[in-house]
Amino acid sequence: MSDYEYMSGFGSFFSSEDKRCPNSLPIGQNSPQICPYGLYAEQLSGTAFTAPRKENLRSWLYRIRPSVMHEPFLPFAGKTGLCTDLNTRPPNPNQMRWKPFDIPLNDRINFVEGLHTVCGSDDIHCNNGIAIHVYLCTISMEKTAFYNSDGDFLIVPQKGVLEITTEFGKLKVKPNEICVIPQGIRYSVNITEPSRGYILEVYNNHFQLPDLGPIGANGLANPRDFKTPVAWFEDNEKEFQIISKYQGQLFTATQSHSPFDVVAWHGNYVPYKYDLSNFMVINSVSFDHCDPSIFTVLTCPSLRAGTAVADFVIFPPRWAVQEHTFRPPYYHRNCMTEFMGLILGKYEAKEGGFLPGGATLHSKMTPHGPDYNCFEKATSAKLVPERVAEDTQAFMFETSLNLKTTRWAEETCQKLDREYFTCWKGLKKNFNPHSS
Numbered sequence: 001m002s003d004y005e006y007m008s009g010f011g012s013f014f015s016s017e018d019k020r021c022p023n024s025l026p027i028g029q030n031s032p033q034i035c036p037y038g039l040y041a042e043q044l045s046g047t048a049f050t051a052p053r054k055e056n057l058r059s060w061l062y063r064i065r066p067s068v069m070h071e072p073f074l075p076f077a078g079k080t081g082l083c084t085d086l087n088t089r090p091p092n093p094n095q096m097r098w099k100p101f102d103i104p105l106n107d108r109i110n111f112v113e114g115l116h117t118v119c120g121s122d123d124i125h126c127n128n129g130i131a132i133h134v135y136l137c138t139i140s141m142e143k144t145a146f147y148n149s150d151g152d153f154l155i156v157p158q159k160g161v162l163e164i165t166t167e168f169g170k171l172k173v174k175p176n177e178i179c180v181i182p183q184g185i186r187y188s189v190n191i192t193e194p195s196r197g198y199i200l201e202v203y204n205n206h207f208q209l210p211d212l213g214p215i216g217a218n219g220l221a222n223p224r225d226f227k228t229p230v231a232w233f234e235d236n237e238k239e240f241q242i243i244s245k246y247q248g249q250l251f252t253a254t255q256s257h258s259p260f261d262v263v264a265w266h267g268n269y270v271p272y273k274y275d276l277s278n279f280m281v282i283n284s285v286s287f288d289h290c291d292p293s294i295f296t297v298l299t300c301p302s303l304r305a306g307t308a309v310a311d312f313v314i315f316p317p318r319w320a321v322q323e324h325t326f327r328p329p330y331y332h333r334n335c336m337t338e339f340m341g342l343i344l345g346k347y348e349a350k351e352g353g354f355l356p357g358g359a360t361l362h363s364k365m366t367p368h369g370p371d372y373n374c375f376e377k378a379t380s381a382k383l384v385p386e387r388v389a390e391d392t393q394a395f396m397f398e399t400s401l402n403l404k405t406t407r408w409a410e411e412t413c414q415k416l417d418r419e420y421f422t423c424w425k426g427l428k429k430n431f432n433p434h435s436s
């Protein structure tokens with residue numbers, strides 16, 4: 001039997017017991033005087049106790065020992081490329097593009113040590129903002145579990161499969177799948193090859209499915225395609241390091257047992273994964289280019305209706321059929337900040353220079369759009385039905401916030417492509433006042 005078993009649904013109230021301990025979930029109440037099998041009951045709250053019912057997120061865990069049994073936290077002395085305090089960084093409005101970030105093949109670096117912040121907003125201390133990281137790792141996490149006190153991680157593997165053991169059970173996440181590990185949930189990442197991927201971290205709120213409006217009840221990412229693991233536990237007395245990211249800094253605490261000792265759980269605050277190939281693409285079948293919000297997989301809303309803290313948007317394989325239309329993305333300036341990555345293949349607006357494992361950043365109101373080659377090709381193309389972006393997957397983290405880039409992103413990683421601006425240089429003046 002596979003190690004990986006899931007329950008389907010988004011925002012559902014799940015219940016799960018490890019099969020080795022039937023009836024381990026208390027019936028009819030959360031906190032009996034004595035729990036089945038002598039387990040401890042522990043609540044994990046993902047929203048304020050008093051959050052409105054439709055937003056309220058919490059789970060009850062039934063575990064061998066409560067999470068509180070650990071030595072005091074100390075500052076983490078290991079390697080890390082995390083930088084979520086961006087106050088001292090200068091703003092930079094330029095179009096930016098990075099060549100694929102290098103995986104440190106000659107070093108032994110695990111998922112947590114391999115986290116590098118590319119850009120983020122300033123205000124981690126006020127639960128306001130986002131950070132965008134990449135992970136570049138070569139080994140599995142051994143006897144170590146990580147949790148993020150600051151917000152949720154939306155993880156986008158680009159190279160290598162992630163085998164993630166969480167307090168709620170096990171997830172296997174391949175490139176072209178994504179997962180969300182909400183704030184506070186402990187997990188450990190196993191890899192089977194040198195691995196790379198992108199992470200969107202949000203501090204304000206949790207991810208939701210976008211409203212569908214006139215699209216109706218079905219489409220885009222459908223709730224039943226989200227997968228949450230079934231309960232799984234280990235019972236051992238091995239020493240574990242628990243690493244916490246708290247206010248942007250890493251801390252570590254030792255404990256004398258595995259944190260993956262949850263025998264049963266129930267609730268709606270859970271980790272989940274989603275296969276991007278399940279996305280039902282909706283687009284124009286007449287003319288013109290729709291805004292990329294039609295490709296939103298998940299959104300982290302702000303208090304301002306329709307303006308996200310951050311959206312996760314994909315550019316999946318699809319048919320392009322629009323008539324008398326410049327089909328690629330339009331030239332534009334946006335009041336939102338756009339960070340893009342490429343999981344596989346090519347991105348239609350820029351077939352050269354933007355490669356899998358690389359990235360681009362177009363900040364608020366910074367102009368961008370198709371490069372010279374794309375413009376020339378699209379303005380002379382015969383507009384027959386065409387597959388766009390076959391075997392490809394680009395994505396965008398779009399945020400209403402201002403981002404600053406880290407020193408690692410601009411200098412240390414040596415991947416910033418200083419020639420990026422030249423991809424638009426060849427665009428010709430085609431203006432002819434005598435043609436109409």
Ligand SMILES: O=C(O)Cc1cc(O)ccc1O
Pocket residue numbers: 290291292328329330332338349362368369396
């Ligand atoms: O800039 C980009 O490439 C992303 C993008 C794609 C698109 O189809 C329309 C607008 C937009 O910002």
Ligand SMILES: [Fe+2]
Pocket residue numbers: 332334338362368
């Ligand atoms: Fe854009």
